[in-house]
Each structure stands twice: as C-alpha cells, then as structure tokens.
Amino acid sequence: MIRSILRVHAINLRRDRPAQVMTFVVPIAFFTIFALVFGGTRAGTRRVHMAVVDESHTAASARLLQALQAEKGLVVLTRAPTSPRDTTRVPIDRARAEAMVREGTVPVALVLPAGLDTSLASFGGSGVPLPLLTDPADPIAPQLVTGLLQKVVMAGMPDLFMGGGVNQFERHTGPLTPRQRQAVDQWLPRLRAASDRRLAGGAPADSGADSARGAALSGLVKVELVPVLGRREDTSIVSFYAAAIAVMFLLFMVSAVAGTLLDEVDSGTLERVLSTRVGMTRLLAGKWLWLTLIGVLQIAVMFVYGMLVFRLDLLSHLPGFAVMTLFTAATAAGFGLFLATLCRTRAQLGGFSLLVILVMSALGGSMFPRYMMPAGMQKAGLVTFNAWALDGYVKVFWREAPLGALLPQLGVLAAWLVVFLVAARFFARRWERA
Amino acid sequence: MTVLRVADARKAFGATRALDGVSLELGQGELLGLLGPNGAGKTTLVRALAGRVRLDGGTIELFGRRLSPADARDGLGVVPQELALYALLTARENLEVFGGFNGLSGAALRERVSWALEWTGLVERAREPIRRFSGGMRRRLNIACGVLHRPRVILLDEPTVGVDPQSRERIYDMLGRLRAEGVSLLLTTHQLEEAEARCERIVVLDHGRVIAAGTLAELVRDTIGARRTVTLRLDRAPAGPLAGLTDEGGGRLWRGPVGDVDADLGALLARVRAAGATVEDLEVRRPTLQAVFLHLTGRELRE
Numbered sequence: 001m002i003r004s005i006l007r008v009h010a011i012n013l014r015r016d017r018p019a020q021v022m023t024f025v026v027p028i029a030f031f032t033i034f035a036l037v038f039g040g041t042r043a044g045t046r047r048v049h050m051a052v053v054d055e056s057h058t059a060a061s062a063r064l065l066q067a068l069q070a071e072k073g074l075v076v077l078t079r080a081p082t083s084p085r086d087t088t089r090v091p092i093d094r095a096r097a098e099a100m101v102r103e104g105t106v107p108v109a110l111v112l113p114a115g116l117d118t119s120l121a122s123f124g125g126s127g128v129p130l131p132l133l134t135d136p137a138d139p140i141a142p143q144l145v146t147g148l149l150q151k152v153v154m155a156g157m158p159d160l161f162m163g164g165g166v167n168q169f170e171r172h173t174g175p176l177t178p179r180q181r182q183a184v185d186q187w188l189p190r191l192r193a194a195s196d197r198r199l200a201g202g203a204p205a206d207s208g209a210d211s212a213r214g215a216a217l218s219g220l221v222k223v224e225l226v227p228v229l230g231r232r233e234d235t236s237i238v239s240f241y242a243a244a245i246a247v248m249f250l251l252f253m254v255s256a257v258a259g260t261l262l263d264e265v266d267s268g269t270l271e272r273v274l275s276t277r278v279g280m281t282r283l284l285a286g287k288w289l290w291l292t293l294i295g296v297l298q299i300a301v302m303f304v305y306g307m308l309v310f311r312l313d314l315l316s317h318l319p320g321f322a323v324m325t326l327f328t329a330a331t332a333a334g335f336g337l338f339l340a341t342l343c344r345t346r347a348q349l350g351g352f353s354l355l356v357i358l359v360m361s362a363l364g365g366s367m368f369p370r371y372m373m374p375a376g377m378q379k380a381g382l383v384t385f386n387a388w389a390l391d392g393y394v395k396v397f398w399r400e401a402p403l404g405a406l407l408p409q410l411g412v413l414a415a416w417l418v419v420f421l422v423a424a425r426f427f428a429r430r431w432e433r434a
Numbered sequence: 435m436t437v438l439r440v441a442d443a444r445k446a447f448g449a450t451r452a453l454d455g456v457s458l459e460l461g462q463g464e465l466l467g468l469l470g471p472n473g474a475g476k477t478t479l480v481r482a483l484a485g486r487v488r489l490d491g492g493t494i495e496l497f498g499r500r501l502s503p504a505d506a507r508d509g510l511g512v513v514p515q516e517l518a519l520y521a522l523l524t525a526r527e528n529l530e531v532f533g534g535f536n537g538l539s540g541a542a543l544r545e546r547v548s549w550a551l552e553w554t555g556l557v558e559r560a561r562e563p564i565r566r567f568s569g570g571m572r573r574r575l576n577i578a579c580g581v582l583h584r585p586r587v588i589l590l591d592e593p594t595v596g597v598d599p600q601s602r603e604r605i606y607d608m609l610g611r612l613r614a615e616g617v618s619l620l621l622t623t624h625q626l627e628e629a630e631a632r633c634e635r636i637v638v639l640d641h642g643r644v645i646a647a648g649t650l651a652e653l654v655r656d657t658i659g660a661r662r663t664v665t666l667r668l669d670r671a672p673a674g675p676l677a678g679l680t681d682e683g684g685g686r687l688w689r690g691p692v693g694d695v696d697a698d699l700g701a702l703l704a705r706v707r708a709a710g711a712t713v714e715d716l717e718v719r720r721p722t723l724q725a726v727f728l729h730l731t732g733r734e735l736r737e
Contacts, residue, residue, distance in 0.1 A: 268516030272580075275484045275512045276535035433488045433503050434447070434481070 018351025026355050033362045036377055047375070048141045048148075049075045051097045051109035051133075056116040060160055064112060067156025073148050077106065097133055101228045104399055107138035107371065108145050109228075117160070129224035136227050137240070137398050138371055146223050153221050159192035229398060238310040239303075240369065243393035246302040247328060247386050248357070248366040253298055254291050254336025255353035261287065261337075262346045270431060280428050284341075288333050288421065295329030312397075319403060320396030327413040328389040334420030335385070341427035360384045385416040435462045437618050438483070438587050443492035445478055445642075452478040454642035455492070460587065460618050465609070467633030468622040469727060471736040475642040476622045480589050483620075484512045496587065508537070511585030515592040517572045518579075519564055525551065525575055526560040529582060536583035543582075550578040553608055570601025577608065581617075588612065590621045594628065606632060630723040640731050654721045657729045661691040664702065665717040672709030678702070692718070 013019055052068060054061050069076045079089035080096060092100070097109035115128040130149070134142045153160075166184055170176060176184065264270040273283060303321065306312035314321060339356070343349035361367055363380055364387035370378050381387040392409035395401035438460040445453040452475050460466050470476050481487040483494060488503045495501065496509055519528050529547045533539075538546060551557045554574040564572060577593055590609075594602045606628075609619060623629055629636060630650055638646040638653075646653050654660055664679075671685025679690035679702075692698045695718060706713055 268514050268518040269520065271481075271486065271516075272512065272514050272518035272532075273535055275486060275507075276532070277506065277508075277537050278535050433486055 016347070018347045021351040021355055026358065029355060029359055030362065033359060036374070047073060047075050048108065048144050049077065049106045050141075050145055051077045051080065051092050051100050051106045053092050053094050053097045053109065053111045054078070055094070056112045056114050058116060060117045060157070061112040063157055063160070064116070064153065067152045068110075068149075070156065071148055071152050073144065080105075098228045101133045101135050102399055103401070103405075104135065104137070104371075104394070107135045107141035109133040110145065110149070117164075127222050129222040131226050132223050133226050133228045135398075136229055136237075137369070137394065140372060142225055146225075149221050149223060157192075159188040163188055229400070238306055238312050239397035240390075240394060242303050242306040242310075242312060243390055243397070244366040244369075246299045247332070247364075247389050247393075248361040249302075250295050250298055250329065250332045251335065251357045251360065251386065252353075254295060254332045255339050255349065255357060257291055257294065258287065258333075258336035258340035259346055259349050259353075261340045262343065262349060265431065266346070274431070280432050281425065284337060284421075284424060284428060288330075288337055291333030291336055292326075292330045295332050296325055299325045299329060317396050320401070320406065321393075323403060323406060323410065324389065324392040324396055327410050327417075328386075328392070331385055331389070331413045331417040331420065334417045334424065337424040338420040338427075341424045360386055363387065365390045385413055388412040388416075436460065437462050437497055438620070439493075439495040440479070440483070441493045441495075443479065443482060443494070444490045445482065445487060446490055451642045453482070453489070453492075456639065456642065456644055457492075458637050458644060458647065460620055462586075462618055463613055463616045464635065465613060465619045465621060465633050467629035467636040468620060468639065469624075469626070469629060469636060469723075470622075470639035471731050473736055474639040474731075476639055477591065478642075479639070480512075480591055480620075480622060483589055484510065508583065509586045511580040511583070511588040513577050513580035513588065513590045513593055515595060517576050519572065519576060521565045522563055524561050524563055525554075525556050525567070525571075528564060528575060528579060532579035533582040538583055546582045546584075550582055553611070554578045555604065568601075570597040570604070573597050573601060574605060574608065577605065581612065586616070587618045587620070590619060592623055593621065594623070594625060602628070626723045626727055636723070638727065638730055645730055646726075650723055650726075653723070653726045657726050658721050660721065661693050662695055662721075663689065663719045664692045664699065665689045665719070666702075666706065666713055667715040668706065668711040669714050670711050672706065672711040674709055676702075676705055676709060 013023070050068075052065060054065060065076070065078065068074055077100075078092060080092050080100065081087060081089055082096070092109075094111055097111065100106050101109050109132070111131040111133070113128050113130065116130070132142055132145060163184075166176070175181075261270065264273070270283075274280065303312060303314050307314040339353050340349060343352055363377070364370070364384040365373075365381060366386065370381045370387060370390070373381070388409045392406050392413075395405055395409070399405075436459045440459075441457050443453045443456040444451070454475075456475065456479055458466070458468075468476055468479070478487055482489050482503075485501070485503045485505065485507055493500055496507065501507065520531065523531065526547060529550050530543060533543045533546055551560050554571075554577070556571060556575060559567065559571065564575060567575070573593065573596075577590070580590075581588055593609075594605050597605070613619065621629070621633065633650075635647070635649055636653060637644055646657065648656070651660070666679070666688045668686045668688065675681070676688055676690075679688040681687070682689050692702070699718070703713060
C-alpha cells in the first residue's frame, strides 16, 4: 500500500517539470547566487572605491596617498571630471568629494587635511583628525576604510609613524640621550627605505578581509566619520528596504495576476472573449493597464506604511517617488504579461516565475544591497530591470537626486517595458486564429 | 431566406483534415442540428464561423456578405460548450462585462442585462457570485452572455450538456423565444434525442465531411429506410412460425419490420390469431436518429 503511494508521487514528480524546478533548480540557483555574493574568491572580494582629497600637500600626505594607492583593498580616486560631460580630470577637492559621495559615485571620501603630520601616531592625542566623508547607504565601507588606513600607515609609513611615536615618548618621559637620538635618526631613514622598496615592488596582495584586521588598531590614526547626506541612517535603510521588498513582491503580484490569462485559456473564457469585438492587442493592453495600476497601488501602500510606522520621509520625495513608481509598475506589468504569455500552463508559470523572480531579486538587490556585492555581481545585476528600479529609488530617497538624474533609470525601464510588451504580443499570437 | 451559408470549407491541422469541403445553409428562424462523432470537425466549423479559425479554402457568408476571419461578426452570437464565465463575478456583472465586450454600453447595456436576467430566470440571483450557482443556472447565463448584443444567428455548442431535465426544458424554452423573434440557431450536440425532438433539419459531419443532411424523415428514408419495427407479446406460443417475424423469447415475444403499418399490421395480427395465439401487447417503433447516426458513422469508438 505504502509502495503504491510512493509510486504515485514518484510518477507525479517525474512528469511535473515545475515541481522538479522547484525541488532542485531553484535551491541550486539560489545557492549559487548567494555563494557568489557572500562567499566569493580572493580575486572577487569587494574593493572599496574611495576618493581622496589632499589638502595637506606635504611629503607626508604624498606618501600616505601612495601607500593608499598601493593597498589592494582600495580603489583610490584622486582626480575626477568636474561634471559628467567634462572629460578632463582635475584633482578632487572637498566639495567635489562630497558630491561624489552624495551621487553614489563612491561610498567614502578621505580628506588629508592640513596638519596631517600631527595626526599620524598621535595615539588619540591632539592630532588633526582625518575627515572620512561617508554615505549612510553603505555602512560597511567606512569601517573597512578606517581599518585599512591604520594598516597602511603602519606598513607604508613606518618611519613617520615611529618618529611620531618617539616624539610622543619624549614629550611624556623627557628627551632622549644624544646617543639614543643619533640611533633613532639613523634608523628611521632605513625604515623608510625598506618601506619604499616594498611599495615600489608592489604591496603584498592582502585581501580586504586580511586588511580589515587592522581595524583593531583604530586610534593610531585619528579618523572622523562625516555623513554627507545629512540623513538619519535608520530611516534611509527603511526607504531602501521599502523599495526592495515592494519591487520583489510587485514582481510576484504581476506574475500571479497576469497568470489569469492562462486560467482564461483553460476555462475557455479567452476563446470566448476573442470571439467578441475584443482583439488580442486590446486584451493585453487592458491587462497591462490594470497590472500597472495595481502595481502603483501596491508600492504606494508599502511606502505609506513605511512613512506611518517607520518615519520614512515620503512626502518630501513625492515627485521622484511618483515617477519611479509609475515606471517601475508599468515595466513590471509588462514583465508579468511576458511571463504569462511565455508559459503554457499555470503550473509552468508558477515554477518558472518563482525561479526567475527570486534570481532577479537576488541579483537586482532586493535581498541584499547591490553596492555591497562584489563588482562583478554588481554589474551582473544591471541585466535585471528591478536593479535599475531600486537604483532609481535610492537616488530619490538617499541621494536627494533631482528628477533629471533619474533619466538613465527611467530610460532603461522604458526600454525593458517595450521589450516585454513586444515579446508578450508575439507569444500571444498562438491564442489567436488557428 | 438563407442567413448563413458555408461553401466547401476546408481546414487542415498538419496532416489532419479537420474540414474537408463542408457546405451547409441555415435559414432564418431555423434550428439546425450539427451532429457528428468526436473529432468529426464540428468544433472547427463553429470556430471558423466565429472567426477563430482561418479556413484553408471555401467561403462563409453571413446575411449574404462574405466574411474573412478578421471581419466583425456583430450579427453572430457564440455560446461555447465551456462555462466561459468569470466565477467571482455576479450574474449581473458577467452580463455587463460580456455586453461590454460586444460593444454595448449605457442604457442599451442596462436594458439588455435586465432582459437577460428575466430571460434566464436569474433575476432573484442577479447579485450573487456565480460560483454558488447550479450547473443549470450557469448554463443559462452562459447562453445569455452570447446573445446580449441581439445577434440574428447564434452558434450553440452543446448548450445543455450536464444539466438536469428541468434546466434542459428551460433552455429550450429560452431558445424557442429567440426563434419566435426570427433568430436562427446552429446547435451542435451529442444529445440525439434532443436533436431529433428540437431540430428542424440535421447535418451529420464525419471526418470533416457532410455525410448526411436533411429533416429526420429524409435522413431515415435515405439511410435505414422508413420501415417500423413491430414487437408482439403473445399469451402463448403460436402453433407454428409467424412469417416475417423472429422469435425472441420462448415463443411469446416476436419482432420484425413492417413496411406499411396501415396495410401490413392487420394481416400480421390475423396470422397470429390463425396460429392460435392472442396479442397481449404491441409496440410499433419508428426509426430513431440514434439508429440513423450509428448507421452513418458506425459503432467504432472515436477517441
């Protein structure tokens, strides 16, 4: 008897492709994506892009800059165009650095201020702190950079660091004897020469993870975190997840609702409707319009809830929110119709859409912010339209970007919408006249 | 007057000839039965008439105007075999939606919805979601959704399948009211008794071809002949064989064909009396459509 039950289930599974996809393919796809995002290889470990502003213009600042550039965990930018259309690159000043962080070009920018020498090896003393301009969107990058900075100073500028240490020693314990002073003066240049040779020969290929251990030394170089967006981090992260979750469930919703098309095929309702004055193009247009409207409503409900319960600042971002929501919902509606017309049965749609939407959500940043992924995964995410939608919401709610700055995101969403609608219309031809 | 004319309709799906030169005509106010075994081509023909199948050859004329698949068919109503309705909508909402699909709006739509609710006997249940409806109620609504826009020709695909005798009577009452207004009906069905009782003319399709067409009497005459079958139950076995009849029950039950009831039945009864028996019961059966159908299409299963 039990054997018969097992046999029925085995046959069902063998003949039910959506069930096979759900059982074996979806978990493996997810495992792969999350392994790539969180595990990675040494070569794929995230490197932090950082702008550096040299306001000190001293030998010490030049050496620190050189040491930072040699650090494998960092991508250091010292020059940048003054505007997106300008191809000439000029040294980055503090205002430009702030703008770069605000626009999301880099997650952090380090300022090497005048009086930098006193900051090195001040051991929390009276040295001038190094301002580190930060983006609340990325809470990890500042921690990583702070740790790397300590390590770079220790490894790349040992003579300056030790010199500062000796000075501190003298200040608190009295001056060195002439012989001690002579020995220190002979030792420090050798220390620097050794460091220079190492930098010239290429720094050791430390991973970010190795370098991050330097964070334990924080305090050797005084760093002051300066959030440039001036927004509360907690509400910013709420707006990100409001968008991320809303877009993911928008995809599930449009897939489910568009699936009614397949129900109508099964029930004969589609055949009947197509026997009336309603043609396939008009039918799809009506369904797309409905999906768009319900999608806009779904996202709006999510954000209003975020505003009421989590103090999400919706009202001061209404125009950007409205534009992004309209384009996102319209494109998602096209995506739902594309999936529904592509699949042959409701069961096939269920399995296929689950796989596609979960993968898209993981790649596109709904489950884990894209800016925290390795560079390759960040680029891979751009093939999904939901990544562009989330980028648009981030621009609106975090970067305070004007509507014009949303054009790239809106353009990509519109292009995807056209692709989805054309493909849906093409696949729907099979239900038209035989 | 002919309102619908199909001439030499041909359609193939791959190597299968679904329609292989079908021709038929439907007169105004007529109820024409379209019969045939499964796979005979009935549904393909109905779909071609509704513009859902593009013919490989042949023509369709509606009210004298030749139709292409893409032409509007405002004068045509289609009632599918499936209960093609929106289950979560009420009866009224379904009618409003399908009326809208057929171009009705405003006062005209409201007037037709009210008419349809009365016509189907669903006025009292108009505001209920139809998922609570019985099969018969859904069938009636299914028909109403196809006739809201006042079509003069209606294609009905198995309109009474799966309903009880009361609902079937109601449905034919509804169709009768339409015919009284001059509406023409083309009915496909496997219910041969219904077709025999309701249809004025019958067309039998098989393998994509019309294999018989005419009134029931014409079909009978042209196929199995008009002879009746007589069955006699006697009080005792006769003294000897009864000429022209076959003993089917211990000498007391006899059956055989009679060409002319008026002329031959009296002589037959005289022979029984002459053989020493008395007739206890007598049945005269005319040929049925079932017999004609099986004669034309055979007894082999079509699957």
